[in-house]
Amino acid sequence: xSGPRADAEIPAGPVGxxxxxxxxxxxxxxxxxxxxxxxxxxxxxxxxxxxxQNATVTTIAVDTLVFxxxxxxxxxxxxxxxxxxxxHAVFFGAGAYTVGIAxxxxxxxxxxxxxxxxxxxxxxxxLAVPLGLIALRVRRHTFVVITIAFFFIAQLTATNLSVTxxxxxxxxxxxxxxxxxxxxxxxxxxxALLVVTTAxxxxxxxxRFGLQLRAIRDDEDRAAGxxxxxxxxxxxxxxISAIVTGMAGGLWFYFIGQAIPxxxxxxxxxxxxxxxxxxxxxxxxSGPLLGALIIEPGQQWLxxxxxxxxxxxxxxxxxxxxxxxxxxxxxxxxGAEKIAMxxxxxxxxxxxxxxxxxxxxxxxxxxxxxxxxxxxxxxxxEAGR
Amino acid sequence: xxxxxxxxxxxxxxxxxxYALMAVGLTxxxxxxxxxxxxxxxxxxxxxxxxxVLSVHLHIDLFVGLLVTVPVMFVIGVAIQWLFIRPLxxxxxxxxSLLACYAxxxxxxxxxxxxxxPNYVVLNASYITSSVHLFGFYLPDIxxxxxxxxxxCVAALYLLLYRTRFGRSVRATMQxxxxxxxIGIDVNRVAAVTFGIGVAVTAVGxxxxxxxxxxxxxxxxxDLISRLLAIxxxxxxxxxxxxxxAAVFMTTAEALVDIWSPDWAVVVFYVALVLVLTLRPSxxxxxxxxxxx
Numbered sequence: 001x002s003g004p005r006a007d008a009e010i011p012a013g014p015v016g017x018x019x020x021x022x023x024x025x026x027x028x029x030x031x032x033x034x035x036x037x038x039x040x041x042x043x044x045x046x047x048x049x050x051x052x053q054n055a056t057v058t059t060i061a062v063d064t065l066v067f068x069x070x071x072x073x074x075x076x077x078x079x080x081x082x083x084x085x086x087x088h089a090v091f092f093g094a095g096a097y098t099v100g101i102a103x104x105x106x107x108x109x110x111x112x113x114x115x116x117x118x119x120x121x122x123x124x125x126x127l128a129v130p131l132g133l134i135a136l137r138v139r140r141h142t143f144v145v146i147t148i149a150f151f152f153i154a155q156l157t158a159t160n161l162s163v164t165x166x167x168x169x170x171x172x173x174x175x176x177x178x179x180x181x182x183x184x185x186x187x188x189x190x191x192a193l194l195v196v197t198t199a200x201x202x203x204x205x206x207x208r209f210g211l212q213l214r215a216i217r218d219d220e221d222r223a224a225g226x227x228x229x230x231x232x233x234x235x236x237x238x239x240i241s242a243i244v245t246g247m248a249g250g251l252w253f254y255f256i257g258q259a260i261p262x263x264x265x266x267x268x269x270x271x272x273x274x275x276x277x278x279x280x281x282x283x284x285x286s287g288p289l290l291g292a293l294i295i296e297p298g299q300q301w302l303x304x305x306x307x308x309x310x311x312x313x314x315x316x317x318x319x320x321x322x323x324x325x326x327x328x329x330x331x332x333x334x335g336a337e338k339i340a341m342x343x344x345x346x347x348x349x350x351x352x353x354x355x356x357x358x359x360x361x362x363x364x365x366x367x368x369x370x371x372x373x374x375x376x377x378x379x380x381x382e383a384g385r
Numbered sequence: 386x387x388x389x390x391x392x393x394x395x396x397x398x399x400x401x402x403x404y405a406l407m408a409v410g411l412t413x414x415x416x417x418x419x420x421x422x423x424x425x426x427x428x429x430x431x432x433x434x435x436x437x438v439l440s441v442h443l444h445i446d447l448f449v450g451l452l453v454t455v456p457v458m459f460v461i462g463v464a465i466q467w468l469f470i471r472p473l474x475x476x477x478x479x480x481x482s483l484l485a486c487y488a489x490x491x492x493x494x495x496x497x498x499x500x501x502x503p504n505y506v507v508l509n510a511s512y513i514t515s516s517v518h519l520f521g522f523y524l525p526d527i528x529x530x531x532x533x534x535x536x537x538c539v540a541a542l543y544l545l546l547y548r549t550r551f552g553r554s555v556r557a558t559m560q561x562x563x564x565x566x567x568i569g570i571d572v573n574r575v576a577a578v579t580f581g582i583g584v585a586v587t588a589v590g591x592x593x594x595x596x597x598x599x600x601x602x603x604x605x606x607x608d609l610i611s612r613l614l615a616i617x618x619x620x621x622x623x624x625x626x627x628x629x630x631a632a633v634f635m636t637t638a639e640a641l642v643d644i645w646s647p648d649w650a651v652v653v654f655y656v657a658l659v660l661v662l663t664l665r666p667s668x669x670x671x672x673x674x675x676x677x678x
Contacts, residue, residue: 313494
């Protein structure tokens with residue numbers, strides 16, 4: 001092999017070849033703006049339940065946050081590695097049942113139950129390792145089916161075992177908190193979980209680990225040939241994803257108040273999470289977030305409006321079809337593409353205007369020194385390098 | 386005890402024949418189109434509901450009703466493929482098709498819920514409760530008829546695939562789609578018709594399922610599809626003989642375990658799947674995975 005192949009995707013990140021050592025002013029502004037935007041969003045999310053004291057709204061919000069965390073977690077594995085998992089409900093339900101069984105066994109109530117979330121994470125991780133070792137040995141189609149098989153094994157096991165309460169499930173200890181701010185602890189825990197998960201997703205994406213994952217997604221054999229150790233990488237992503245999903249499940253159990261096999265292990269959970277991630281943009285950081293923020297409240301609202309919940313099922317399926325057929329890469333990548341196209345068009349329009357410029361006299365007020373058209377020329381020159 | 390075992394085995398083989406029929410349709414679709422039709426489970430339920438409507442509202446005999454339901458399901462299958470699967474392009478085509486099928490399944494399930502509600506319904510006919518006395522056992526008539534029908538259908542499929550020109554096109558497409566295109570086979574048509582056939586057999590499977598399940602509702606689709614998936618994976622994706630063997634093996638194993646513990650019998654299905662896959666990832670008779678999936 002003579003050198004890096006012409007068609008290899010080498011991102012201009014810390015792993016890339018040549019790069020300016022000092023970020024330009026433009027890039028600093030952009031990064032600062034983005035960080036400011038994120039802080040603003042976080043601030044809004046943090047004060048949200050204090051401002052809107054409506055219980056229905058905060059209930060939907062908690063639900064959305066839990067699903068958003070699950071979607072981002074799912075994306076960390078399936079989005080980055082390309083292995084579509086339809087069995088993540090296993091970890092969700094496992095987390096739910098873990099918190100339930102532990103709370104019942106150790107007689108915990110109130111805030112202490114939140115302390116069980118790390119236990120849920122540990123159980124989910126403990127499950128994910130053997131399941132992953134079995135499932136990740138096979139490729140795309142078979143992998144999906146194996147995850148489905150695991151899902152049904154889990155659901156049936158929960159229905160059959162007495163420690164999980166059989167088909168009637170387990171009840172959560174009901175905390176005696178103030179009714180007005182009842183949802184707040186759930187809300188903030190869910191928000192914390194979501195923030196941590198999104199941060200993890202962002203870190204992974206920019207890291208070598210994330211690059212290996214995406215290489216596996218593109219072509220696993222080629223990646224293996226280039227030295228990526230596929231199984232440990234896939235397994236690591238699988239376990240990380242399972243841990244978060246397990247914690248989300250544990251939190252959700254405490255919030256809902258019970259864990260029944262059909263709802264703790266719900267095929268609609270898997271499908272919803274997948275739709276959210278696909279809708280927003282598979283393999284992106286904010287995609288699953290956006291998907292969850294739009295789809296989950298929509299679903300809840302539909303269930304409230306039409307008590308016949310089957311309508312939401314039909315619409316979810318229809319939405320999914322629309323997304324797959326029309327927006328196969330999701331809203332965020334397609335949106336980013338459209339914005340980039342708009343920017344390029346604007347830039348070329350400005351450049352055309354600038355090209356007319358030199359014909360004018362030198363002291364023309366139309367062309368001051370700090371002309372944005374001149375700065376617009378810089379990225380064009382950079383791109384041509 | 387021995388009697389129970391014999392009964393379990395015969396139940397397993399007879400029941401396996403019906404599952405085999407549905408599984409063969411599924412594995413055929415995979416072989417030709419390289420996608421897993423997750424909607425197969427709910428399509429079986431749809432076939433059952435169609436038979437139900439014909440039987441209850443139009444008083445048409447279950448088997449005679451198949452003359453209507455089979456073409457209807459065939460058309461539905463072709464429509465699904467044409468509308469939702471064919472337009473998919475790109476690198477992730479296989480995964481997207483699978484998810485598209487899942488979405489279609491969800492829509493069909495929702496529609497069935499709205500039209501028929503969540504209550505369990507049963508298909509009724511005289512021969513469901515009557516049985517034949519054979520070798521000291523009572524074999525329900527419906528199982529015998531169903532098994533015979535399943536055998537007939539599989540034989541018909543076999544003839545179609547191996548004795549007709551269309552069947553040759555299908556097999557060629559299964560082997561190598563690009564090469565098939567190069568020699569002039571209309572791959573799109575083959576794909577659409579194969580999907581239609583794969584779904585049409587669910588009409589038969591649906592009728593049998595409705596008659597023997599002791600009650601079904603739209604939620605039954607999940608259990609069905611998970612069993613079918615387990616069967617075709619165990620038999621090897623794309624292998625029709627494998628689907629047959631796996632179906633009979635799985636249902637017999639479940640019937641046997643059912644003797645000891647009814648609760649865990651169903652889990653056997655999936656545990657068997659997981660076990661086989663750890664030892665032999667491509668299933669019993671499967672092709673080894675092609676590099677570009």
